[in-house]
Amino acid sequence: MHIEPGIVDGAKIVLSYATAGGAGVYAGTLAWKHLKERGPGSMLLGTSITTAMTLAFFEILPHFPVGVSEVHLILGSTLFLLFGVAPAAFGLALGLLIQGVFLAPFDLPQYGMNLTTLLVPLFALQYVAGRTIAPQTPYTRLKYRQALTLSTTYQAGIVSWVTFWALYGEGFSGQTVAGIATFGVAYLLVIVVEPLADLAVLAGAKSLDRNISGSWLEPRLFRPAMV
Numbered sequence: 743m744h745i746e747p748g749i750v751d752g753a754k755i756v757l758s759y760a761t762a763g764g765a766g767v768y769a770g771t772l773a774w775k776h777l778k779e780r781g782p783g784s785m786l787l788g789t790s791i792t793t794a795m796t797l798a799f800f801e802i803l804p805h806f807p808v809g810v811s812e813v814h815l816i817l818g819s820t821l822f823l824l825f826g827v828a829p830a831a832f833g834l835a836l837g838l839l840i841q842g843v844f845l846a847p848f849d850l851p852q853y854g855m856n857l858t859t860l861l862v863p864l865f866a867l868q869y870v871a872g873r874t875i876a877p878q879t880p881y882t883r884l885k886y887r888q889a890l891t892l893s894t895t896y897q898a899g900i901v902s903w904v905t906f907w908a909l910y911g912e913g914f915s916g917q918t919v920a921g922i923a924t925f926g927v928a929y930l931l932v933i934v935v936e937p938l939a940d941l942a943v944l945a946g947a948k949s950l951d952r953n954i955s956g957s958w959l960e961p962r963l964f965r966p967a968m969v
Contacts, residue, residue: 744812745852745859745904750911757910758854765861769831776828780961785832787958788825792833793840795821800841809925810908810918815932816900818864819892820940823881824947826960827868834860855907863899870895877967881960882944889937889944897933901926 750758776785795817805814821830835857842850849856874891875884905922912918947963 744814744849745855745907746807746811747848747852749810750852750855750907754911755851755854758852758858758907761858761862762854765858765865766835768865769828769835769861772828772831776826780826784958785829788829789832789836791958792821792825792829793836794833796833796837797841800837801845808928809921809923811904811925813925813928813932815935815939816860816896817936817939818860818896819867819889819936820943822864822867822871822892822960823884823940823944824960824963825958826962827864831861831864834864855903859900859903859907862903863896866899867892867896880965881963882948884941884944886937886941889940890933893936893940894933897929897936901929 773785799816800814803815805812807813816834818830818834821833825833838856838860839853842853871892875881875888904925908918908922944963947959
């Protein structure tokens with residue numbers, strides 16, 4: 743999902759600052775809600791863990807350039823299910839920033855675009871989860887179909903934003919459209935694999951002591967939603 747250098751440049755890149763700023767403001771409201779409900783320790787620990795996991799996803803898991811971007815197994819829905827939307831959002835943002843500063847400085851000019859591409863689909867995933875998962879269903883009881891819905895929402899959002907940035911930066915040329923199509927097809931594999939990873943992680947979570955679920959893990963892992 744990394745936007746390749748040069749696809750969007752010049753004055754056009756200013757738009758990415760606006761979209762990233764909007765995503766950051768919304769993430770801030772989610773963090774404030776998280777702090778009030780679960781405390782600063784939960785937010786700090788959850789963000790630290792998701793940041794480390796994001797770096798591992800980017801650097802250790804297989805990733806390769808395809809078309810107009812790169813294909814990554816980001817596991818955004820896994821972070822959401824385990825830690826909640828606010829720690830997941832901040833972990834993705836910080837992991838991406840740390841990678842850019844220390845490992846891939848050539849990606850820093852694209853940080854606003856890449857941040858938008860990661861966070862806005864996460865917020866869409868949060869909305870879909872609220873609409874499709876019954877309040878009485880803990881996340882550890884999700885079925886493959888439900889996990890697939892979450893993964894599809896997140897990955898489709900990433901593909902949509904990559905498509906937008908590519909067309910915004912390069913226009914509707916045949917080469918750009920072909921690159922977008924190639925990238926989109928490659929991401930179909932991620933959509934199939936990620937729900938399996940989610941279910942494997944959730945199955946492992948069932949063995950954890952439920953008493954720690956309210957501290958650093960998402961309480962909804964083990965308990966119905968509070969309504």
